[in-house]
Amino acid sequence: MIKTKLNGILTLTLTLIMQISFAQERVISGNVSDESGPLPGVAIIKKGTTTGTETNFDGNFSIKAKKGEILVFSFLSMKKVEKIVGDSDQINVIMKNDNVLDEVVVTAQGVKKEKRALGYSVATVDSEQLSNKPQNDVARALAGKVPGVSIVGGGGVSGAAANINIRGISSINGNNSPLFVIDGVLVSSSTNTQSGALSSSGASTASRISDIDPNNIASLSILKGLSATVLYGSQGRNGVVLITTKTGAGNNKNGKAWANISTSYYVNAISSTPDYQNTYGNGWQLGSGKAFSNWGPKFTPGATINHPYSGNTYATTQGGGSFDTFFPQFVGQSYEYKPYNSVDNFFKPGDIVNVSLSLGKASEDYSYSMSFSNLEETGFTPGSTLDRQNFSIGGSANLDYGLSIQGNINVSVTNKKNPPTAGSTGTSNVRDGAAGVYANVLYTPRSIDLNNLPYQDSQGRSVYYRSSNDIQNPLWTVNNQYVKEKTPRVNGKFQASLKLFEGASLTWKTGFDIYSETQEFFSNKGGIQIALGSYQKIKNTEFTWDHSALFNYETNLNDNITLESSIGFSIYNNTFERLTSNYSEQLVFNKFFASNFVNKNAGDFYNRESKILGLFGTATFGYKKYLYLNIAGRNDWASTHEIANRSIFYPSTSVSFIPTSAFPSLKSKYGLNYLKLRGGYATSANFADPYRTRATLGIGSNLWLLDGTGNPINTNSVSNVLANPNLKPELLSEIEIGLDAKLVNNRIGIDLSLYKKNAKDQIVNQSLDPSTGATSTTINAGELETKGIELGLNLIPIKNENFNWDTYFNFNSVRTKVISLPNGIKELRTAGPFTNLANFAIVGEQYNLIKGSYIQRDANNNPIVNEQGFYTLAPGEKVIGNPNPDFTLNFTNNIRYKNWNLGMQWDYVKGGDIYSATAYTLTSRGLTKNTDFDRSIPVVLPGVKADGTPNDIQISANDAYWAGSAFSSEFRIYDATTIRLREVSLTYKFTDEMLKGTFFNNVSLSLTGNNLWFKAINMPDAINFDPEVTSLGVSNSRGFDLLTGPTSKRYGLSLNLSF
Incomplete structure (x- = not known):
């Protein structure tokens, strides 16, 4: 293939x-x-x-x-x-x-402004940094490129969503993801996570960001602060990613037709596997056995054991019975007792093939362009695939009487398939009965040859080496349980602009975004977790309509003062529908349709609608091109609140002062070339989700369950959440100061921002006494405070005709602190896998600290052991980790020599804790090299006995690593400090002489690698674990590795041709 x-x-x-x-x-x-x-x-x-x-x-x-x-x-x-x-x-x-450095940038609502006039930071990313890369997801491609932007991806399967966050957290329980705007249209970046048995953690669910084709991006800007995003109102509170596609970019005005073809091939491999020890095999306490562990006897040349399938019995849920009936060939047979390479043989490199074509023509009067791309990706996990087709077409025209029009359509179809990735702590699943593939692979005992043993019998039932067959064979899982997602999507806009008179114009724009996502969850009967089989189908449809008008006016008020102003309105409508059908107890193996299941539930229909009407305006006063005052504001009316609370106004003001223009004597060619000081204050809000302020009635039906007259039985239900008609929006405010500087003939560039953001009147749930008829209600209470520093440093050490070296550093440090919580409570669970293992908001502490179980200690913090020499659990839970990094540092180098260009991006994440089920349980099951020692020597755990004397109780190595920790969560917390080679590329651009006699005016060939090397310096060496994962998908949760799969490394070749 x-x-x-x-x-x-x-x-x-x-x-x-x-x-x-x-x-x-x-x-x-x-x-x-x-x-x-x-x-x-x-x-x-x-x-x-x-x-x-x-x-x-x-x-x-x-x-x-x-x-x-x-x-x-x-x-x-x-x-x-x-x-x-x-x-x-x-x-x-x-x-x-x-001298004026009058670069023009696109800001909120498409308003164009001189960059020197902005009182806030706007980050731009060149399209070359995103296109023709191994990462075909825009979010992942941005990782490490912009200070203040944090991106962490789910691992394991192709197409899994990445969690993107700008400038920390502003809502305790609400959405903290940024707004995406494509060609001026607000689009959905939803992640429709389902808590089904095959996807209980959400780590494999796709985000609608992944529908975007990076090769069709002409420009990308990120608005980070509230001063930059105030014109988007509530929807811009978490930052805004502005994307202009090649078909939405408008006129190029060079009068020439152009075309570009790019094709790439990359290998998609697992980033790392553990260093397994090859001294001991399956068993317990140095004896042979069929444990889901690796504490058995040593390997010796020529040693044999009974065949792993001989004498086993089926699980009760599978109908019971003996393996010997279905596998007589293994009865009484011997099996070579030696280490097998099961894990490396299970994960095989996949491939990524991407072909894209774009063409167009532009002149002073018109432009048109179109693009098409086809992506085919197979993952390193069996059964993991991603296919995506994108088509875009757009054009513009300058008509008579100052009228110009522009429009474009973007179409995509994304298909994704993956095996189940339910989260697990290593000893229990996040959801009872859930299925996941990775734990059962990574924990395969060294003496079991996973890939050469049968994974199912003649009836399709899962079989494995355990005596009672209570572990699902991972090969059975990838062949019989899978999740499919298919998402056709269309978005686009039409825009008309009219020049009214000198300096004045009016622009009207209407845009839409619609997708229909079908999720299907397949499970054949015969498994361990879902023994009778099941089929679930969910259809999510979301439609967004974004309509706006904008009046722009600019003039010189006198010889020294300029005015640039805009006023406009927008209407935003969003509708979301979900239809769910569930079927269980399969009749015929491997057939998935309604009549092949005993239990048929027509499921549920959910509908959600919301509307926001906004009126906004901005004015920028400039004085002699060195002092600028920006005033902006927006008033929103939101349908999700009652009339008394649905209107809110957000003011904003910012200042830009350029001393080098005000005082030219400050400038020198090899000293200070340019300096801008900036500062601003802005506000925003976060509206509640629909239906929090009014009681709702649920209607359910089961079309397959009939009453005595033969009619379907319908049911009504009321929510157990009490509506709160007095609910108000969350309120946000932010102060930002910073500077932009260029020095030494513009070879040194500095971009520094400091900010403080407060978010009060948090929308949170409050528990109620069930006797009230409800279990909770939604209230306003609590406050978060976020402080951060962002620094970008650009250096050009060498620049001449044949050799150029430029380098870029960006530094980011952000802290979100919990100032208060509702009704005087001290802590609130925010997200996490269990009630007793989760992220918490704790008053006076950083947001999202991890609480979990811990062991008993004395007054001097010495661990206390029991009479058996084991640690014992303390009652309750305490803070065991902080998932927030101290800071991140990214370092990018580009070195060009003649037609060769070498690029590298290094990332360093300092601090931040992670609960790693992978690292802990690989060690506790005796699989990796950090457990390769003489296991016959007894172990004494550090600590004291109950009477305070030093512990001297000897226990076996098996007990010390398995039960000695009392299975407490604190022993699964690790420091996630990581050094990473994020990306490396080598590009050769063909010379004009080489292209002579061809159609092409540009041809380049690139070798690129992504995530080729990393080192988590404080993790156990043998684990080789990459902590850049988020096992709970796109959510507010941080710092959990729940065995949802390792990350990938990608490397290969791309060819780009232009003519």
């Missing part, structure tokens, strides 16, 4: 490269200078390509180009110059100082 795909890519590549072009190239030469003389080191690039050259010491250059191509001249601290190649072979350019 891999070979076929690779051959197809190579064939396409060779075919394209062999095409002949009849366009004539010729040498264009000239000189570049400024007011003081020739300029060496000026970059000259053919627009739309990466082909170019630089001026020499005397400012001279030469480059091969065709008539009609555009040459772009750029130099640090100079304004860019564009020249069209005409009939002359000579082009001379005089460049001017870019």
Whole structure:
């Protein structure tokens, strides 16, 4: 399969490269200078390509180009110059100082502003950093590239959602994910996590962010603070990711048709496996046995044991009986007792093939473009696949009377399949009866050859080595239990703009986003967890309509003062529907339709609707291009609150001051080139979910259950949550200050932000006495405070004609503290796998601390052992970990030598604890090299006895590692400090001479690797565990590894061709 795909890519590549072009190239030469003389080191690039050259010491250059191509001249601290190649072979350019640094950026609601005028931070990510990469999920591709943005992905299966968070947490129980805006349209980034038996943790569920094709992104910006996002109101409270697609980018105005083809092939492999010991095998207390553990006797050459299947019996839920009836060939047979390589043989590298095509044309009067891509991905876990097709088309036109129109449509179809990934602590599943594949693979005893033993009998029942067959064979799991998700999606917009008079324009825009996600959960009968078989089908449909109008006006109030202003309104409608059907007790093996199940439940229908009407405005006053005052505000009316509480106004103000423009004497070529000081204050809110303020009536039916007259039985129900008509929105406020600076001929760039954000009137649940008729209600109470530092540092140590080295550091530290909670309570469970093992909000502490079970200790913190020499559990739970990192540091290097470019991104995460079921239970079951010692020597656990004397009770190594810790959660907490090689790439750009006689004006070939190496420096060495996982999916939970799968490493080749 891999070979076929690779051959197809190579064939396409060779075919394209062999095409002949009849366009004539010729040498264009000239000189570049400024007011003081020739300029060496000026970059000259053919627009739309990466082909170019630089001026020499005397400012001279030469480059091969065709008539009609555009040459772009750029130099640090100079304004860019564009020249069209005409009939002359000579082009001379005089460049001017870019003293005002008047870069224009797109901000909230599509308002364009000079970057120098902004009183807040806006981060931009080049499309080259996202396209043609091994990670085909936009969220994961952003990891480590922007300070203040935290991204942690689920592990194990292809297409699992990543958790993205900007500037910490603002809501204790609410949504903390950012808003995504594509081509000006607010779109869904939902993750529809289901708590079914095959996906109880949510780690494998896809996010709708994954529908976006990174290869179709023209630009991406991130608005982090409330000052930047206030025009989006409540929906922008967690930050905003602005994406402009290539089909939504509008006019390029060079009058040329263009096309781009990219194709890539990557290997998708497991990032790491544990270092298993090969000294001891299956058993208990150094004796042979069929334990789900590895504390058996030593391996010796030629040793044999009874066959693992000989004499076993089926689980009661499977109908009981003996294995010997179905596997007589194993009765009384011997089995070689030696270490087998089961884990490495189970996880096999998959592959990722991505082909994309985009083309278009643009002029002063019109533009059009379209793109198509096809992604096929297989994971390293058997049964894990992801396929995605994307198609986009767009265009724009400048009509008469100052009218311009623009529109585009983005279509995607995403198909995902994976085996069950239910979470587990290693000793118990997160949900009773849930199924997961990873624990049963990773814990395979060294003496069991998983891949060469039968995984099911002739009736399709799971069989494995345990005497009572009470563990599901992971091969049976990946062949008989799986989850499918299919999601067709369409979003787009139409926009019309009218120039009313000088400086004034009116823009009307309407956009939509709709997807229909079908989730299916398949389980054949014969398993251990779901012995009778089941089938569940869930259809989620979400529709968003976003309608807005914007009036822009800019003018010079006098010779020194400018005004840029906008006022507008928006109407946002969101509808979500879910239809669920459940079937259980399968009749015929491997058939999944309603009539093949005994129990048929038509399930449930859920509908949710909400609307937000917003009126917003902004005004920027500029004084002599060095002092700017930004005033903005928005008023929202939300349908999810009662009339008295549904209207709220968010004011914002920010200031930008540029001392280097106010006092030119501060500037020097090799000193300070540019300095901007900025600061702002802004507010926002978080509205409640629908139906928290009014009582609702549920209607249920079972179409397969009839009453005495033959009619379906319908039922009504009321919620056990008491409605609160006085519920108000959560209120947010933020102060942000910062600076932007450029030094040493613009070779040093600094971007520093400090902020403090408060979120009060938290929307939380309060327990009620059941005698009231309800178990809880929703109230406003509690406050969070978040403080953070973001630093970006850009350095260009070397820049000349043939060699360029630039490097970028970004540093991020954020702390969210719980200031208060409702009704004087001191702590509140926020998320987690169990009530006694979870994240908590605790007054006076950082948000999301982990509480769990712990052992008894004396006044000096010495562990107390019992009469058997084991630790004993203390009553209740306490704080055992803090999942919040102290800080993160990312380091990116780009080194270019002639046509070669080497790029590397290193990440360092300092601190942050993780509850790791993987690390603990691999060790406690005696599987890894950190347990490869003489196990016949007794062990004495550190601590004291009940009378306070030092412990001297000897226990076996087996007991010390298994039951000695009393199975307490505190022994499963590890420091997640990690160093990571996030990405490395080597790119070669073909020279003009090599492309002579072809259609192509740019061809590049890249070798890229993602997550090739990491080191969790405080984890046990032999575990090789990557702590960058989130086992509870996209949620407020942090710091839990519940055996939902390891991360991946990806490496391969990509080819990009432009003409």
